[in-house]
Amino acid sequence: MGNRCAVIGVGQTHYTTRRRDVSMAGLVREAALRALEDAGLTFADIDAVVVGKAPDLFEGVMMPEAYLADALGAAGKPMMRVHTAGSVGGSTALVGASLVQGGVHDRVLVVAYEKQSESNATWALTTHLPFTSSLVVGAGGYFAPHIREYMRRSGAPDHIGTLVAVKDRLNALKNPYAHLRIPGIDRAMVESTPMLWEPIRYLETCPSSDGACAVVLSSERAVTGTPAWVHGGAMRSEPIFRAGRDTVSPQAGIDCAADVYRQAGVTDPRRDLDVAEVYVPFSWYEPMWLENLGFCGVNEGWKLTEAGATALDGDIPWNASGGVLSSNPIGASGLIRFAEAALQVRGMAGDHQVEGARKALGHAYGGGAQFFAMWIVGAEKP
Amino acid sequence: MRPVAVAAFAQTTHTGHDSGLSEPELILPVIRAVREQSGLTEFGFTCSGSCDYLAGAPFSFVSALDALGAWPPIQESHVEMDAAFALYEAWVRLQHGDVDSALVYGFGKSSMGDLREIMTLQLDPYYLAPLGLDQLSYAGLQRSAVRGDFPAIARRSWESAQTNPYALKLPEPVETAPITDGAAAIVLVAGDLLQERTNLAHITGIAHRIDPHYPGMRDLTRSASAAAAATAAGVGKGPVDVAELHVQFAHEEIVLAEALGLPAGTLINPSGGPLAANPVMATGLIRIGEAASRVMDGTAARAVAHATSGPCLQHNLVAVLSRES
Numbered sequence: 001m002g003n004r005c006a007v008i009g010v011g012q013t014h015y016t017t018r019r020r021d022v023s024m025a026g027l028v029r030e031a032a033l034r035a036l037e038d039a040g041l042t043f044a045d046i047d048a049v050v051v052g053k054a055p056d057l058f059e060g061v062m063m064p065e066a067y068l069a070d071a072l073g074a075a076g077k078p079m080m081r082v083h084t085a086g087s088v089g090g091s092t093a094l095v096g097a098s099l100v101q102g103g104v105h106d107r108v109l110v111v112a113y114e115k116q117s118e119s120n121a122t123w124a125l126t127t128h129l130p131f132t133s134s135l136v137v138g139a140g141g142y143f144a145p146h147i148r149e150y151m152r153r154s155g156a157p158d159h160i161g162t163l164v165a166v167k168d169r170l171n172a173l174k175n176p177y178a179h180l181r182i183p184g185i186d187r188a189m190v191e192s193t194p195m196l197w198e199p200i201r202y203l204e205t206c207p208s209s210d211g212a213c214a215v216v217l218s219s220e221r222a223v224t225g226t227p228a229w230v231h232g233g234a235m236r237s238e239p240i241f242r243a244g245r246d247t248v249s250p251q252a253g254i255d256c257a258a259d260v261y262r263q264a265g266v267t268d269p270r271r272d273l274d275v276a277e278v279y280v281p282f283s284w285y286e287p288m289w290l291e292n293l294g295f296c297g298v299n300e301g302w303k304l305t306e307a308g309a310t311a312l313d314g315d316i317p318w319n320a321s322g323g324v325l326s327s328n329p330i331g332a333s334g335l336i337r338f339a340e341a342a343l344q345v346r347g348m349a350g351d352h353q354v355e356g357a358r359k360a361l362g363h364a365y366g367g368g369a370q371f372f373a374m375w376i377v378g379a380e381k382p
Numbered sequence: 383m384r385p386v387a388v389a390a391f392a393q394t395t396h397t398g399h400d401s402g403l404s405e406p407e408l409i410l411p412v413i414r415a416v417r418e419q420s421g422l423t424e425f426g427f428t429c430s431g432s433c434d435y436l437a438g439a440p441f442s443f444v445s446a447l448d449a450l451g452a453w454p455p456i457q458e459s460h461v462e463m464d465a466a467f468a469l470y471e472a473w474v475r476l477q478h479g480d481v482d483s484a485l486v487y488g489f490g491k492s493s494m495g496d497l498r499e500i501m502t503l504q505l506d507p508y509y510l511a512p513l514g515l516d517q518l519s520y521a522g523l524q525r526s527a528v529r530g531d532f533p534a535i536a537r538r539s540w541e542s543a544q545t546n547p548y549a550l551k552l553p554e555p556v557e558t559a560p561i562t563d564g565a566a567a568i569v570l571v572a573g574d575l576l577q578e579r580t581n582l583a584h585i586t587g588i589a590h591r592i593d594p595h596y597p598g599m600r601d602l603t604r605s606a607s608a609a610a611a612a613t614a615a616g617v618g619k620g621p622v623d624v625a626e627l628h629v630q631f632a633h634e635e636i637v638l639a640e641a642l643g644l645p646a647g648t649l650i651n652p653s654g655g656p657l658a659a660n661p662v663m664a665t666g667l668i669r670i671g672e673a674a675s676r677v678m679d680g681t682a683a684r685a686v687a688h689a690t691s692g693p694c695l696q697h698n699l700v701a702v703l704s705r706e707s
Contacts, residue, residue, distance in 0.1 A: 002477065002479060002480070024507070054440075055440030056433075056434055056435060056462065057434060057435075057439075057440050060507065061503060061504070061507050061511075062500065062501075062503040063463065063691065064504070065463075065592075065697075066592075066595055066691065066693065066696055067506045067510075067595050068595075069696070069697075070594050076591060076592075076607070076610065078592070079697065080463070080467060081461055081463050081467075082460070083443070083460055085441055091459055095459060098471070098475055098478070102475065103383070104477065124440055235457055235458060235459055236456065236457060237428075237447055237457075237458035238447070238452055238454075239447040239450070239453060240444055240445065240447065240448065241448050242448070251455050368444070370447070371458075
């Protein structure tokens with residue numbers, strides 16, 4: 001809603017287990033400079049900076065925007081720090097877009113990052129508030145029961161998760177920024193890896209990555225280069241402890257999708273969208289989100305995956321970049337989805353370009369599958 | 383810009399110790415209060431500010447959604463900043479024109495840990511944090527550079543707080559904001575919701591700016607970012623009856639009053655300010671709420687509110703609230 005907004009620059013670092021060669025400031029600056037270069041701009045052309053990342057406990061730096069202001073050229077400008085759990089990368093893009101759509105600024109730099117090698121994310125996710133119990137399980141232990149419930153409801157065969165794990169890693173081989181680039185990846189390799197949280201095997205889960213992603217957002221009058229126009233953006237949140245909430249297909253995800261589809265004029269996402277970058281940190285979340293996002297009927301998601309509909313050469317490619325399963329600097333993972341969607345409709349996705357992509361979905365979720373952020377970007381002006 | 387106004391404000395009766403209430407329990411009464419004041423039960427947008435490090439656990443904002451009763455699911459976002467910045471995000475969202483109301487809240491229990499040392503963790507982790515400067519140490523650096531009658535500021539704040547039922551009952555004036563637990567909430571309205579109401583505090587300007595991080599990069603006797611934010615918010619375009627400033631250390635008031643260009647007669651921190659109650663992550667939002675309250679109760683025609691973040695007033699937000707839109 002509001003004024004038109006476009007993505008005019010995208011910058012990513014190479015995602016990897018440890019970036020020993022750069023500080024946190026160096027990491028975010030690398031992505032920011034690449035995004036600015038893509039837009040043909042410099043820091044001087046930027047009106048405001050929005051930073052997003054997941055919990056500060058991941059790096060041990062509290063409210064790091066204060067420290068990152070210098071590296072991101074923000075001194076003298078407004079700077080915001082967004083934190084909405086795993087969905088934060090998406091939310092950060094939406095907060096940046098909001099500044100343009102609200103007519104407050106013409107050009108906004110959005111940066112999201114995580115330097116997971118600074119600590120142990122599973123530990124950081126396992127500490128708990130006083131007087132509450134800790135499950136001591138990290139994210140995989142939290143989501144595995146939801147996946148098992150999905151399998152029970154849908155009757156999906158056991159190998160569906162394996163198919164997603166292979167498909168996304170095959171796509172990653174075409175993405176030079178991807179963290180996990182595994183030559184010869186196939187079902188046998190995935191099935192030979194240890195079971196971490198039934199039914200999630202080692203290669204069915206996302207890596208821990210260092211990395212940053214940046215986008216430059218622009219008002220209509222300030223567009224440079226090749227724009228990806230924002231056709232819609234939406235956020236939805238629901239309470240984690242609400243009795244009766246469906247953690248397999250959360251209402252907030254359904255509502256968020258309906259909102260963003262309405263704004264973008266999408267009535268049948270499988271037909272109307274050309275490509276989707278969806279937050280799939282555990283392989284089984286592809287069929288689960290296919291249903292939650294309305295790409296098919298309830299309990300039908302696994303059939304699309306099995307039929308190859310979501311493969312790079314399928315009718316609705318999901319995660320052509322390799323997705324979260326191939327690169328996961330947590331706080332940036334949502335923004336990478338949003339940025340990859342923009343790259344696709346700008347025709348700048350390189351070897352993982354979906355031919356003729358005109359309209360794309362970027363999606364992120366977080367918390368206990370309770371925070372959702374989505375946008376739809378298109379090659380045409382809305 | 384699209385007119386936006388404060389329609390309701392509530393805060394907890396702050397405590398200087400852990401009262402045993404969890405964060406959702408702190409939030410619940412203030413959310414209920416602003417719902418009653420505004421007559422609104424649902425909001426087009428919700429945004430909050432909090433800090434995981436106060437609780438010592440990730441996602442301290444997650445359980446706050448349970449206090450809201452966010453069902454059906456709501457349009458919501460969160461900043462890991464003082465909730466004054468959440469209010470800014472909500473103000474921007476209201477500029478879009480498709481929603482007319484926003485709920486903003488912030489909360490913090492700094493009694494749960496050692497706030498002074500926790501604040502060290504927001505310094506550059508490579509070059510500053512290893513020096514071991516805690517919050518008092520780097521505030522002390524700035525204090526040594528600023529000239530003024532700090533005890534007088536402390537005394538005036540303490541005296542003002544005597545009539546503020548929400549402030550701590552401190553035995554004597556202090557130059558350092560006390561450890562405080564508390565929460566606050568504000569409702570913003572725009573569009574038809576604004577037109578149909580009379581008792582409002584209109585936000586005629588709001589802006590924020592950040593300075594370089596390193597104290598050595600700045601003239602600590604001044605605040606360039608606060609001055610730039612004040613200019614952008616239009617502080618100088620009219621008289622300022624009241625200013626509620628996010629003064630965590632008495633000397634900061636001198637820096638801020640000059641940066642904001644406050645006229646000589648401006649009443650500063652009639653609530654007692656943060657030197658009387660400093661529920662971290664809600665303190666800045668309370669400044670906006672207190673300034674709005676002065677406008678809404680008629681004791682001020684035009685008021686200024688200020689919020690800050692980062693070491694030595696690195697990041698500053700300024701809002702102008704007015705009886706007139």
